[in-house]
Amino acid sequence: MPDDASSKMQQDAPSKTLYLPDSRYSVGPFAAITAIVREIFQYRSHALTLFSNDFKASYRGTTFGVLWNFILPLVPISVYLLLVNIRVFPAYDGMEPALFLGFNVMFWYFITGLVLRPIDVVKSKAASSMKTSLPLSVAISSSFAQLCFDGLVRLGLVVALVLVFRDWPNPNFLGLIFTLLVSLTFCLSAGLIFSIFNMAYSDTQRLVGIFLQYGLFLSGVIFPMSSMGRISILEVWNPFAVFVGASRDYLFVGSYAHPEALGVWGFVSLVMFITGVRFFYTMEQRVRGLT
Amino acid sequence: MSVNSETQDVVLSVQQVGKLYSRRPSDVRRRLSAAAWRAFLNLKAPAITNKRDREFWAVSNVSFELRRGEAVGIIGLNGSGKTTTLRMLAGQILPDAGRIELTGTSAAMIDLTAGFQRSASGYENIFLRAAALGLNRDQTRQHLDEIVEFCELGSALEAPLVSYSSGMQMRLAFSIMAIVSPDVLLIDEVLAVGDFRFRQKCLGKIREMRARSAFVLVSHSMGDIRNFCDRVLVMHKGNVYFQGEPDEAIRVYEELDADTPSQTPDQKLIAAMGPTFTNDSALELVEHEWVDEHMNVVEQVQFDQAFALRVRLQSNIDLPSITIGIPVWNMNAQYVTGLSTQIQSDAFSLKAGSPSEFLLKVEPGMINPGTIKSMLTVLSGAEFFYRVPNPDLVIGPTGHPTWGAITIPHNWIKLH
Structure with a gap:
C-alpha cells in the first residue's frame, strides 16, 4: 500500500492510502526509490523556487550582488592556488600542482556536499516541513541545485587552469562515469543515512564535519597519497581517496592504479544506496515536526 | 442503501x-532512535506498549x-x-x-503557508500549490481564470506572497483547493x-x-x-x-x-x-470470535456455561515461539484478568503461509455477570504483531449472588 505526502491529488480511480504507526516499514528499496523520484518530480517547481530563493537570499543586500555567488565557491580553491604559487606544495606526479589541487578540491567539495547538505537540510527544515507539507526530499534536491551551481563555478576554474597550463586531459570516459556514479551514490547514501540519525543523535553532524575535515588531508586531496608515508595505505581503504584519485586519473591520465578498490567501493555504494534511500523514505515522515 | x-x-x-x-525532547529522541535503528536494520516498527511518565x-x-x-x-x-x-x-x-x-x-488547509513559497508571486504560487496537489502546469492553466476570479485578488496576484495578509493567503489557498475538489x-x-x-x-x-x-x-x-x-x-x-x-x-x-x-x-x-496495533505484513486473515461449547458464534453466554475464544490467523513469516494473550476488562474499566499462553509449558509456533487456528477454553462460572471487554494480542518476545479488541461478550445472570469481577473456584466445608 503506498504512502504518500500529506496533500495529494491523483487523476486515477480512487486509491487507498493508509496511515499507520508502522507506515512505510514494509516498503521495499525499489518502491522507496520510485516514491522519492515521484515526489521530487511532483514538487519540481517547488525545488526550483526554493533554489532560486536561496540563491537570491545569499547575496541580497550586498554591494557586489550576484558576484558573491561566483566568488565564494572559488575561495577554498584560491587559497590552495595561492599556496601553490608561493611553492608550499611539492610538484605532483606529472601534473601541474595548481591543476592537481584545483581538480581535487573541486571534486572533494562536490562529493562531500552530498553528505553534508542532506544533514543540514533535514535539521533545518524538519520542523517546517510538517506545516508546509513539502517532502524533505524536495528541500534536499533544491540544496543539491545550489551544490551543482557551486560545482560548475569551480569546474570553470579548473577548465581555465587546464587552458593556462596546457595540461590536456586524456579521459577514459567509461572509468570516469563509473567513478562518478560510485562517488555520487556513496556520498548521497551516506548523507541520507546521517541526516536521519542526526535527528536522533545530534552529535552526528559534528562528528561527520570533523571526519570530513580530517578527510580533506587524508584522502589525497591536498597531498598525493603516495607522499604520505604510512598513511598511504588509505589509498584503497579510504573511499574518498579512491573516488578523488580515480576521478582525477581517469580524467587526466586515462587509467587508475586501483580499479579493484573502485569495484569494491562500487559494490559498497550500491548496498548503501539501496539501504539508505529506503531508510530515508521510511523515516522521513517520522522526523517531520522535530527540531 | x-x-x-x-x-x-x-x-x-x-x-x-x-x-x-x-x-522532554530526550524522550522524543529515544523513540526516534529506536525507530531509526529498526528501520535501518529492516526490522518491523516498534509498537508503543508503554509510555514514560513525561x-x-x-x-x-x-x-x-x-x-x-x-x-x-x-x-x-x-x-x-x-x-x-x-x-x-x-x-x-x-x-x-x-x-x-x-x-x-485529500487536501488540507491547516497552515496557510502550506505548499506556498513566500517570495514567489501569487500567480506563481497558484502553479506551485496546484503542483503539490497533483495538477501539472497545463491543467492548472486551464483553471487559472476560474481561480483568479474566485479569489478576487486582482492585480495583487502579481505581488509576492510575503506582502499578502492572512486573509489574502486564505483566499488564494481556498480558490486553488476548490478547483482541485x-x-x-x-x-x-x-x-x-x-x-x-x-x-x-x-x-x-x-x-x-x-x-x-x-x-x-x-x-x-x-x-x-x-x-x-x-x-x-x-x-x-x-x-x-x-x-x-x-x-x-x-x-x-x-x-x-x-x-x-x-x-x-x-x-x-x-x-x-490501550492502543490497537496490527502488522499486516506479518499476520493476516485474523479472525477472533467467542463461541459456545458447540462452536457456535455467540455474543452472550450464561454464567454457568463454558465458552471459548476461537482465533484464526495466517502468518507470513516463521515464528518459532509466539504468545497469545487475552487481557479482560469489565465495563468499569477494571482489569479483570489475563488469559495467556505464557502459563503453558508448550510454546505455540507459526509457519509462514499456513493458516492456524487456536481455541481458548474458559471454564463456566468464572467471570461474573456483565459485559466483558477484551483484546487479542499476539506477540513474539517483545514484538507485537496484533492487538485488537475482541467482540464484546455478555455473561448472563445467575441464580445466586456474585461479588466483584470474577468468581474463583471455591468450596465451603463445615469442619466442626
Whole structure:
C-alpha cells in the first residue's frame, strides 16, 4: 500500500492510502526509490523556487550582488592556488600542482556536499516541513541545485587552469562515469543515512564535519597519497581517496592504479544506496515536526 | 442503501487513532532512535506498549467514519488535540496508535503557508500549490481564470506572497483547493481569517462540493459548525469527549472548561484497553470470535456455561515461539484478568503461509455477570504483531449472588 505526502491529488480511480504507526516499514528499496523520484518530480517547481530563493537570499543586500555567488565557491580553491604559487606544495606526479589541487578540491567539495547538505537540510527544515507539507526530499534536491551551481563555478576554474597550463586531459570516459556514479551514490547514501540519525543523535553532524575535515588531508586531496608515508595505505581503504584519485586519473591520465578498490567501493555504494534511500523514505515522515 | 454501498462510500475511516507526545525532547529522541535503528536494520516498527511518565497521549482513541458528502466538525478548547488530529488525517504526521484509511484523494488547509513559497508571486504560487496537489502546469492553466476570479485578488496576484495578509493567503489557498475538489477536504480554522463575505462565498462553494467531497472542519465558529456539519466531535484533553448532533455537541462544548475531566466512563475503558496495533505484513486473515461449547458464534453466554475464544490467523513469516494473550476488562474499566499462553509449558509456533487456528477454553462460572471487554494480542518476545479488541461478550445472570469481577473456584466445608 503506498504512502504518500500529506496533500495529494491523483487523476486515477480512487486509491487507498493508509496511515499507520508502522507506515512505510514494509516498503521495499525499489518502491522507496520510485516514491522519492515521484515526489521530487511532483514538487519540481517547488525545488526550483526554493533554489532560486536561496540563491537570491545569499547575496541580497550586498554591494557586489550576484558576484558573491561566483566568488565564494572559488575561495577554498584560491587559497590552495595561492599556496601553490608561493611553492608550499611539492610538484605532483606529472601534473601541474595548481591543476592537481584545483581538480581535487573541486571534486572533494562536490562529493562531500552530498553528505553534508542532506544533514543540514533535514535539521533545518524538519520542523517546517510538517506545516508546509513539502517532502524533505524536495528541500534536499533544491540544496543539491545550489551544490551543482557551486560545482560548475569551480569546474570553470579548473577548465581555465587546464587552458593556462596546457595540461590536456586524456579521459577514459567509461572509468570516469563509473567513478562518478560510485562517488555520487556513496556520498548521497551516506548523507541520507546521517541526516536521519542526526535527528536522533545530534552529535552526528559534528562528528561527520570533523571526519570530513580530517578527510580533506587524508584522502589525497591536498597531498598525493603516495607522499604520505604510512598513511598511504588509505589509498584503497579510504573511499574518498579512491573516488578523488580515480576521478582525477581517469580524467587526466586515462587509467587508475586501483580499479579493484573502485569495484569494491562500487559494490559498497550500491548496498548503501539501496539501504539508505529506503531508510530515508521510511523515516522521513517520522522526523517531520522535530527540531 | 445496501451495506456494501455504504462501505464503498466511506472515504475516511479513522480507528482508535492516537498520538504520543513528550514534554522532554530526550524522550522524543529515544523513540526516534529506536525507530531509526529498526528501520535501518529492516526490522518491523516498534509498537508503543508503554509510555514514560513525561509522555502523554496528545490525541487518544479517536474513531469515526466519513462518507462522501458528509461534513464532520471538530470542536474543543485550545490544546484539546484538534489540529494534531487533523494533521494525522492529512498524513503530515503519523499516528502512534490506530489506523487511518483514506479512499481517494485529500487536501488540507491547516497552515496557510502550506505548499506556498513566500517570495514567489501569487500567480506563481497558484502553479506551485496546484503542483503539490497533483495538477501539472497545463491543467492548472486551464483553471487559472476560474481561480483568479474566485479569489478576487486582482492585480495583487502579481505581488509576492510575503506582502499578502492572512486573509489574502486564505483566499488564494481556498480558490486553488476548490478547483482541485478532492475526495476529502480538511480545513482547520483558516476560514476564520477571511472577511465575512468571502467566508460565506467559501461556505457556499463547500456546499457545492459536497456532492463529491467529504469534509472535516475544525472551527471555533459555532455558527459555521451548526450550519455546515452533519456530526460533530467534541475533543477534550486529547479524547473524543462527545460525538453527535451539532446542537448537542455545541451545548457540551460550551459547558467544558479546563477543569472538566478528560474522560467519560466509556473513554476510561478505551484508555484502559490501550492502543490497537496490527502488522499486516506479518499476520493476516485474523479472525477472533467467542463461541459456545458447540462452536457456535455467540455474543452472550450464561454464567454457568463454558465458552471459548476461537482465533484464526495466517502468518507470513516463521515464528518459532509466539504468545497469545487475552487481557479482560469489565465495563468499569477494571482489569479483570489475563488469559495467556505464557502459563503453558508448550510454546505455540507459526509457519509462514499456513493458516492456524487456536481455541481458548474458559471454564463456566468464572467471570461474573456483565459485559466483558477484551483484546487479542499476539506477540513474539517483545514484538507485537496484533492487538485488537475482541467482540464484546455478555455473561448472563445467575441464580445466586456474585461479588466483584470474577468468581474463583471455591468450596465451603463445615469442619466442626
